[in-house]
Structure formats: C-alpha cells, structure tokens
Amino acid sequence: MRIQLILTVLMSLFLARSSASQELERYVFQSYHMGTQFNIVLYDEAGKDSTTKKAADDAFARIEQLNQIMSDYEEDSELNRLSRTSGSGEAVQVSDDLFAVLKESIRMADLSDGLFDITIGPMSRFWRVVRMSPDPQLPTDQELSEFEEQVGYEHIRLNEEDQTVELLKPNMQLDLGGIAKGYAAEEALKVLNSFGIERALIDAGGDVTLGDSPPGRDSWNVAVPKNWEEGETNFVTLNTANRTVTTSGDLFQFVEIDGERYSHILNPMTGLGATNQIQATVIAVQGMEADALSSILTLMSPEEGITLINGMNQTEAILFVNEGEAIREFYSEGARHFLD
Known part of the structure; x- marks a missing residue:
C-alpha cells in the first residue's frame, strides 16, 4: 500500500x-x-x-535477509521472481516468510474490501517516477485502464498445503511496501529475544x-x-x-x-x-x-x-x-x- x-x-x-x-x-x-x-x-x-x-x-x-526476499526494488528478490511468473499458469513454491506475509496481505485486503492490495506494483512504480518529476502529471486514461487490467488481489491464488503461489494475470507486480516492515521489525525483535x-x-x-x-x-x-x-x-x-x-x-x-x-x-x-x-x-x-x-x-x-x-x-x-x-x-x- x-x-x-x-x-x-x-x-x-x-x-x-x-x-x-x-x-x-x-x-x-x-x-x-x-x-x-x-x-x-x-x-x-x-x-x-x-x-x-x-x-x-x-x-x-x-x-536484510527479509529485504532480499520481499523487496520490489531488488531485481532478483524472491518477490520479483514470483512477479515475473504472473500469467504463466505456474504455481511457485515460496519461502515460509514470503508465504506468511502474502497470507496476511490477503486477509488485510479482504478486511478492507480491497483498499489494501499488494498487486498495486504497476501503480506504485508509475507514481515513483511522477513524484520525482519536475513536472508531475496524472496518469492518462489509457494508463489507468492498464492498471485496472494488472491490479487486483483476487488474482493471487495461495495454496497452503504445498505453500505455493500463482499469479493469475499477466504483468502483475507485487508491492509489499505497506506490510513488510511490520513483519521485519517483529522478526528482528524475535532475534533479540x-x-x-x-x-x-x-x-x-x-x-x-x-x-x-x-x-x-x-x-x-x-x-x-x-x-x-x-x-x-x-x-x-x-x-x-x-x-x-x-x-x-x-x-x-x-x-x-x-x-x-x-x-x-x-x-x-x-x-x-x-x-x-x-x-x-x-x-x-x-x-x-x-x-x-x-x-x-x-x-x-x-x-x-x-x-x-x-x-x-x-x-x-x-x-x-x-x-x-x-x-x-x-x-x-x-x-x-x-x-x-
């Protein structure tokens, strides 16, 4: 988010x-x-x-271990590797950490009727550029239409039995920026404990x-x-x-x-x-x-x-x-x- x-x-x-x-x-x-x-x-x-x-x-x-798993900035993060399988029909087995965060993300999406949605990666990447621009512009109608095609947490399929994830639509990009730090801080506290x-x-x-x-x-x-x-x-x-x-x-x-x-x-x-x-x-x-x-x-x-x-x-x-x-x-x- x-x-x-x-x-x-x-x-x-x-x-x-x-x-x-x-x-x-x-x-x-x-x-x-x-x-x-x-x-x-x-x-x-x-x-x-x-x-x-x-x-x-x-x-x-x-x-840092969790950053390498969940970052959408790190090209070879586990999250980005998963995003690159979107629309392929492939169910990907993921780590315990990533699965736990994805599962909680879906719960938060359901709770908020979709206001929390980790599939907003295409939107967030667009707005990162806008916010750095000297002449920022709103997305065009065509760009908004493309976002609508790519975004939607209902297109994430989790299978708890084998801990796999399938991204059902092409060109999906996951963004855990609204939830990963909360998980990382708790995990860091566990280490201290x-x-x-x-x-x-x-x-x-x-x-x-x-x-x-x-x-x-x-x-x-x-x-x-x-x-x-x-x-x-x-x-x-x-x-x-x-x-x-x-x-x-x-x-x-x-x-x-x-x-x-x-x-x-x-x-x-x-x-x-x-x-x-x-x-x-x-x-x-x-x-x-x-x-x-x-x-x-x-x-x-x-x-x-x-x-x-x-x-x-x-x-x-x-x-x-x-x-x-x-x-x-x-x-x-x-x-x-x-x-x-």
Missing part, C-alpha cells in the same frame, strides 16, 4: 535508567535497510557489550515495534506528530509495550498536481494517491496488522475507519484529519487508554 513507509512516529530515545536497575545498560544501534533507517534501542546486562552488539547485528542481518533481550524497541522508519518496558518504567513513550504546520510540530504521546505503533499519512510524502495534493499512499480503486489528508496511527499486537491498517485508514473516511477498528480485538487507532483551519481528531474506543 505504501510506496515507502515514512518516519511519522518519533520516539523518545533518551530514557533515563532506573536507579533500581543499574545492572541493565542501554544500547542504541542503527542500520539502513528496506529504504529506511532502522533503530534498535535495547537494555541488556552491563559488561556484555560484544554479545549485545552481536544480538543487534543478527537482528539487522535478519532484516533469542539472546535473552526482552526490553527492546525496533523503529522501522515509523513502524515502532516494542518489547517489554524499559527498566523502572511501565511502558515505552512513542510521540506521534499531530499537525501539518511547516516549522511547527505538536505531538501526542502514547504509552505502551509489547505492541507495534505505526503511523501513515501524507505529512512528508506527497506530490501536488494542478493544485491538488496526492499522497504517496495509493488507492487501488482509482490508481491515484489519497487526497483526504488523514494521518492514521494504529496500535496493535501484531506488526503486519498495524502496518497495513495505518495505510488503509488513510483511504477511508475517518468515521468508517474508526468503525472498522472498533470491530477488531486488541487494536486501536487515532486519526488526525487536516481540514485547513483545524485538525479534527478521531479515537477508537480504547485509544485514549494509551495517551500520556
């Missing part, structure tokens, strides 16, 4: 250590993957620097996956920007642990064409970027769900979006809608529980 997931969640990286937990040391590691900077903040026993660094290095290695590190945070360019709370605290603090004023940013602070917090919207990534502002988040029904200027923050137990839902909510009316979230378990959302003179705020039934 997202061409590139943007850093709209700002976290508090400089938390003081509790005097009651002096045996735990705070560490910060950074590395660039999946088109964004990943930050790892963790607490581990003092004096274990080499082991702690290995844990972070292994977590980053896991992220395997080293006995439970108090950790993974920031995947705005997808913030949280483990146990820092020592001496009940939660992590995650700051979410809430306004669109240039040079001025207000925040709300969320307090939570053992969840993923993801924010999407056109706060930073958009293109203006003929006076209209088009988000980098594409509507598969129209072939165009969203224009309603909604910023959506989702708090969920599962990373992929939070990742996908934050994009979905920017394509729905705020009332419809909150209704969707209120029908889900252990999932909350906060929406900020830019109405020019004011920012309207919408909260799901349990969202205020996480506010500072």
Whole structure:
C-alpha cells in the first residue's frame, strides 16, 4: 500500500535508567535497510557489550535477509521472481516468510474490501517516477485502464498445503511496501529475544515495534506528530509495550498536481494517491496488522475507519484529519487508554 513507509512516529530515545536497575545498560544501534533507517534501542546486562552488539547485528542481518526476499526494488528478490511468473499458469513454491506475509496481505485486503492490495506494483512504480518529476502529471486514461487490467488481489491464488503461489494475470507486480516492515521489525525483535533481550524497541522508519518496558518504567513513550504546520510540530504521546505503533499519512510524502495534493499512499480503486489528508496511527499486537491498517485508514473516511477498528480485538487507532483551519481528531474506543 505504501510506496515507502515514512518516519511519522518519533520516539523518545533518551530514557533515563532506573536507579533500581543499574545492572541493565542501554544500547542504541542503527542500520539502513528496506529504504529506511532502522533503530534498535535495547537494555541488556552491563559488561556484555560484544554479545549485545552481536544480538543487534543478527537482528539487522535478519532484516536484510527479509529485504532480499520481499523487496520490489531488488531485481532478483524472491518477490520479483514470483512477479515475473504472473500469467504463466505456474504455481511457485515460496519461502515460509514470503508465504506468511502474502497470507496476511490477503486477509488485510479482504478486511478492507480491497483498499489494501499488494498487486498495486504497476501503480506504485508509475507514481515513483511522477513524484520525482519536475513536472508531475496524472496518469492518462489509457494508463489507468492498464492498471485496472494488472491490479487486483483476487488474482493471487495461495495454496497452503504445498505453500505455493500463482499469479493469475499477466504483468502483475507485487508491492509489499505497506506490510513488510511490520513483519521485519517483529522478526528482528524475535532475534533479540533469542539472546535473552526482552526490553527492546525496533523503529522501522515509523513502524515502532516494542518489547517489554524499559527498566523502572511501565511502558515505552512513542510521540506521534499531530499537525501539518511547516516549522511547527505538536505531538501526542502514547504509552505502551509489547505492541507495534505505526503511523501513515501524507505529512512528508506527497506530490501536488494542478493544485491538488496526492499522497504517496495509493488507492487501488482509482490508481491515484489519497487526497483526504488523514494521518492514521494504529496500535496493535501484531506488526503486519498495524502496518497495513495505518495505510488503509488513510483511504477511508475517518468515521468508517474508526468503525472498522472498533470491530477488531486488541487494536486501536487515532486519526488526525487536516481540514485547513483545524485538525479534527478521531479515537477508537480504547485509544485514549494509551495517551500520556
């Protein structure tokens, strides 16, 4: 759903250590993957620097492994190899990781009546060029018609028994930009857990996956920007642990064409970027769900979006809608529980 997931969640990286937990040391590691900077903040026993660094290095290695599987930028990624079989009549056996993400993507597509659709690759590739152009233009009617022929998640056939995938129409291109980072962050946290590190945070360019709370605290603090004023940013602070917090919207990534502002988040029904200027923050137990839902909510009316979230378990959302003179705020039934 997202061409590139943007850093709209700002976290508090400089938390003081509790005097009651002096045996735990705070560490910060950074590395660039999946088109964004990943930050790892963790607490581990003092004096274990080499082991702690290995844990972070292994977590980053896991992220890069997943990038080589799921990137639509890497020519020889498993995802792109699969896309090249579209329309061939061939069912391709895929890795456990790719199958898990494809399966969840189909669930999110069904949940959103197709607003989340990983087959939008032809659209997203077109809009990447448009957003870099000095004279951006909307797609022509012919181009929109071609998109309609190539896009549609119903043309993905999954077979769980033999873990195969068949892409039924020619010239399909899968794009996991709206869900892969949520999966990668969770997998990175699992790597840290395997080293006995439970108090950790993974920031995947705005997808913030949280483990146990820092020592001496009940939660992590995650700051979410809430306004669109240039040079001025207000925040709300969320307090939570053992969840993923993801924010999407056109706060930073958009293109203006003929006076209209088009988000980098594409509507598969129209072939165009969203224009309603909604910023959506989702708090969920599962990373992929939070990742996908934050994009979905920017394509729905705020009332419809909150209704969707209120029908889900252990999932909350906060929406900020830019109405020019004011920012309207919408909260799901349990969202205020996480506010500072």
